[in-house]
Amino acid sequence: MTDLHMGPPMGRPARIDPADRAQLAESPVGFSRVAALFRPYGRQLTLVIVMIVATSVVSLAQPFLVREVIDVAIPGQRVGLLVTLVAAMIGIAAAVQLIGVLQTWISSSVGQHVMHDLRTSVFNHLQKQSLGFFTRTRGGEVQSRLVNDVAGMQSVVTTTATSIASNATTAVATTIAMVALSPRLSLLSLVVLPPAIWLTRQVALIRRDITGKLQRTMAEMHGHVEESLSISGVRLSKTLGATGAGAAKFEDISERLIDLELRSQLSGRWRMATMQIIFAAIPAVIYLVAGLPGLGEPMTIGTLIAFTGLQSQIFRPLMGLMNVGSQWVSSMALFSRIFGYLDLRPEVPAPEHPVRIDRSRVEGRVRFEDVGFRYAGADQPTLAGIDLEIAPGSTLALVGETGSGKSTLASLVARLNDPTTGRVTIDGIDVRDLAAADLAALVGVVSQETYLVHDTIRANLLLARPGAPEQELWQALATARIADLVAGLPEGLDTVVGARGFRFSGGEQQRLAIARTILRNPPILVLDEATSALDNETEREVQAGLDRLASGRTTLTIAHRLSTIRDADQIAVLADGRVVEQGTHDELVARGGAYADLLAPALVLPA
Template sequence: MQPPPSELGRIVRLFRPYRARLALVAALVGLSSLVSLASPFMLRGVLDEALPNGRTGLLTLLAVGMVAVAASTSVFGVLQTYISTAVGQNVMHDLRSEVYARLQRMPLSFFTATRTGEVQSRIANDIGGMQSTVTSTATSLVSNFTTVVASIIAMLALDWRLTVVSLIMLPFFVWISRRVGNERRKITAHRQEKLAGMSAIVEESLSVSGILLGRTMGRSPALIDTFAEESRGLVDLEIRSGMAGRWRQSTIQIVMSAMPAVIYWVAGLTVAAGNPLVSIGTLVAFTTLQSSLLRPMVQLLYTGVEVQSSMALFGRIFEYLDLKPDIEEPRNPLSLPKAMGEVRFEQVGFSYGPGARNVLSDIDITVPAGTSMAVVGETGSGKTTLGYLVARLYDATSGRVTIDGTDVRDLSFADLAGAVGVVSQENYLFHASVADNLRFAKPDATDEQLRAAARAAQIHDHISSLPDGYDTMVGERGYRFSGGEKQRLAVARVILRNPPILVLDEATSALDTRTEREVQAAIDALSQGRTTITIAHRLSTIRDADQIVVLDRGRIVESGTHRQLIESNGRYGDLLARDTTFDTEQELAEVELELLGTPVVFDKA
C-alpha cells in the first residue's frame, strides 16, 4: 500500500531547511553522471577508430580522457557524500530535538500511562533506524535517477532497438519492488514494537529499583527468561526483514545481469544473417552503458524498498510529533515581575478527561501571601492534584487558579516556575554531582550560594564530610544518599530558586520519625516568609498552619485552624483520631485530650 501523501509531504518538509545544500548535491550528482557517460563513447572511439586505424594520438587522447573522467567522478562522489551525510545528520538532529521538545510539553498523565523505555526507544531506535534513509536516500535517488535517465538517452543515441529490448522488463521489476517494500514496512513496524518492549524491560529491570526488587523477590531468573524471549522474537523479525523479497529481488538481478548476454545474442544473430545490426565498437559501448544502467536501476528499486520500510519508522515518530499537549504556554503571557504570593482557587474543578469523574469540585480557597495552608483528607481525595494545579502541572477544567490575581494559565512557564517551588515525597536526583544537582535549579549559582542553600537545608555538614564534597556523584536516582538526605538536597535546590510560593506534597511522609524531624526543620526554614501549601500525611506536622482544608472526594468539607476544627468535632477530628504518626506519647495525649474537649498545655521544654 502506498504511504499517504501527507506523510510523504512531511518527510519532504524535513529536508526543506537544507534545500540549498541538496541543490548543490543534485548539481554534483548530475555533473558526475553526465561526465561518466563520456567513457562508453570514448571506448567506441578506441575500438572503431583509434585501434583499427593505428591513430596513436587519438588513442592517447581518449585514454587520458577516460582517466580524467574516472578521477573527476571520484572527486564529485566524495563531495556529494560529505554534503548529503551532513544534511541527513542535521535532519536526524532536528527530529530528535523536536520529539524531545514535544515530550517535555506533555502532561504528567502521558508519562504515567507510557513506559519510559517506550519513549526512549522512539528517540533512540526509531530515529536511529532512519539514519541510512535520511543520510543517503536523497543522494541515492538523485544520483541513480540521473544516471538512469542519462544512460537511457545515450543508449537510444547508440541504437533504439537494443534499448527497447533492454527496458522491456522494467515495469515488472517495479511491481516486484513495491510488493517487497510493503512487506518490509509491516515487518519493520512489528520489529520497532519489539525493540520498544526490550528497551522498557531494560530500563525497568536494570535500574537500581528494578535490581533490588528482582533480587529480593527472587525474580531475576524470570526476568532473564522474559528478556531472552523478547530478544528471540527480535531475531526472528530481523531474519524475516532481511530475507523479505530476497528471492524476488535476486530474480531481478539475474534477469538484469543476463541482459548483456541477450544483447550479444541478438547482435550475433544479425551478424550470422549477414545483416549486422551495429558495429563491434557500438556493441561494446552499448553493453557498457547497459551495465552502468543496471547498477543504478537496481539501486533505485532497492532505495524504493528502503523508503517504504522506513515509513513505519517515520510513522512512529510522527505519532509523537502529533501529540497535543494539554498544557500550552500562552502566546502573549502576562508578566509577574515580583510575586507577593497570594494564591486563590476560584470555583475550581478538575477531571482527567472527558467523561471521567471529577477529582476536584467547587474548590474556593484564598491563601494570603506569606501564610500557610494545609490540605488533609483520605487517600484519593484530591490533595496532590490541588497542589499541582498551582504549579500548573495540570490545568483546571473549570474555574481558575490565580497568583496575585493573575490566572496561572496566563503566565509564561518561566515566570510560573520562578514563582512556585514544589517539594514532593519522591524527589528526583540526576546521576551527576551534588553541585550539578543543586545547580539544576539555578545554573549560574556560585559555590557560596550552593553552600548557603545546603546550610539552610541542614545538609552542608554531611556533604562536606564526603571525600569529594560537592563533587560527589549521587548515583542513579540519588541512591548513594538516604531518603532524608535526598529530601534535604531537594529542599536546598528549592532554596536556590527562592520562590515566593511553596507546594509541599507529603514531603516527609516516607521518612522515619528522627529523619523527618531533621527534614521538617529544613522545610520550616524554607517556609519562612513564603506562601506555603502543605499536602499533609502526618497531621501532627500541620497543627500550626494558618488554615487547614479538609477534602473528601474532591470537595471541601471543612476548613479552619487546628483549634477551630477540633472544636467542630467533624471530619478533621475523625482523621486526627485515626492518625498513628505522632512523634511521642505526649503529642498523642495532647490530641486525645483536645478531642475530648479538655484544653491541655504541656511544657515542651
C-alpha cells in the first residue's frame, strides 16, 4: 500500500485547530456546497474509491501466501508451489502499486481541476469588486486566500476524502485477515492496541503545539528579515540609527528558535520511548501466547509470522481514521474562507441587461445628476447634490482642498465607484447600465499612480488595444512625447519594464501611461492629478502630452497646480463634497470667492 492509501502519517495529531473551529462558527459551510464542486468529477472519484477498496481486498492474500510458503512450500521442498506462491506475491505487490499510481494520478487530477475551478472563480469574482474592497483588504490576505487556501483544497481529495475509504477498508481487511489466521491472537491485539494508539496521539498533540509556536516564530523571523533588509528598511534603520535595535530583535527571535527546536526534538520523547517498548512487546507477547501449551491448537510458524506482520500494519490505518475529524474541519475551514470571498456582493455590480452603445455615434456628453456618495462605514457623505455637465469635446476642471471629493467624483465616471444617490450619464445613458468593456472603451483614466506591468513596453501598450499594429504604437508614443526615448533603448519596444515601472523615471512612466491611453483612443478622458508627483520640468513635458491627449475629447481633469487648468472650458470648485463655485478661470477670479482663495497662495499665475 502506498502512503496515500494508508492515510496521513501516524504522527499527525487528531486535535482540531481552534482557529479552524472559529472560522466555521463564523462562516458555516454546507456539505452540499462542497459536494457541488466535485460533482462534475463524480465518475473519477467513484473509480478512486473502487481502486482503494480493490487494493485492500487484493492485499488480503499476502499473509496467506506467506503462510503457505513457510508452512508448506519450503518444508516440503515443493519447488513448483514455491515458485507459484512467490510469483503471486510479486504479482500482488506489483498490482497494488500500479493501482496506487493510477489512483494517485486520478485523485490528484481531480484535486488540481477543482483548485483550478476555484482559483479562476475567486479571481474573476474579485475583479468585480470595487476599489473600496481592495482599500479595506490587505493585499497579502487576498493572495493567501487565492493561492494558499485554494491549494489546501487538494487535501480534501488526496488526503481527507480518500483516507476515509482507504483507512477504513485497510483496517477492516487487516482485521478480517487476522481473525482468519488466529482468533485467539486477534483478541490479544484488541487489548494491546488502545494504549499504543493513545500514547501516539499524546505525542502528536505535544508536537503539534510546539510546531505551531515554531512556525509562528519562523514567520516572525521572516517578516523581520523582509522589513529590515529591504531597501526601504535598511534606509530607515540607517537614518534613524536603529540598526542595533534591529539586530537585537533578530537575535532574540533566533534564541527563541533554539529553544523551540530543542523542545520539538525532545517533546514527548519519554512517551515515544514507552510506545516503542510496547511495539516491541506486542510481537513478543504474541510469541509467548502462541507457544504456551493448553491455550488452544498449536500454531504454525507461517501463521505466526503472517499474523505479526498484519498486526504491525493495523496501527497506521486506525490512526488515520482518528485524524479524519480534524482533517475534515481543517478542510471545511479553508472552504469557508474561500466561499467568504465568493459570497461577496460586488459594490459595483454588472448590469443584468446592459445597454449596447455604438461607439462611432458617441458624442461624449457627461452629466452628474444630483450625485451623492458615502463610503462604507463613513459618518458623513463624501459627495452631496452634485449637478454638473461636461459638453462633448470640452474640459471640466475640478479644484478644491484635499478631501473635498474631487477624486471620488472623477472615479464615478469610470465606475470605479457607484454613486449612493443620483446618477452619472454618458449621452443620457446611466453608466451603471453599460457593460464594463463598453464603459472602459469610452472612458480613459490617467492618474498620478501609474502602473506598468512587469513586461515589455510593447505588452504594456497592447493592454489598451490588443493586436494594434506597431506603427500605431509608435504614433501613440510620439503623441505622448516619449517615442525618441523608447527608440533609443537597445531593445526598443521589447525593453522589459520593471515592477511598477521602476526602470523609468516618474515622468517617463506617466508618458508611457499616456501613450497607452492614446492607443485606446477613448472619447472621454479622466485626468486625476496625473502630474502631481513630478518636478516642474518633467511636469511641463507630461502636461504637453496630456494636452495633446485631451484635444478633441470630453475631459474631466483634477490638478494640484491650478496653473495647469486655467484654460479649461469650465472650472468647478468643490468644498465638503459640494460644488460651491463654477465658471471659467476669469469669471471665478473676478468673483473673488473660493477659487480666488485657492489661487492666493500661488500669488501670480503665468499669463
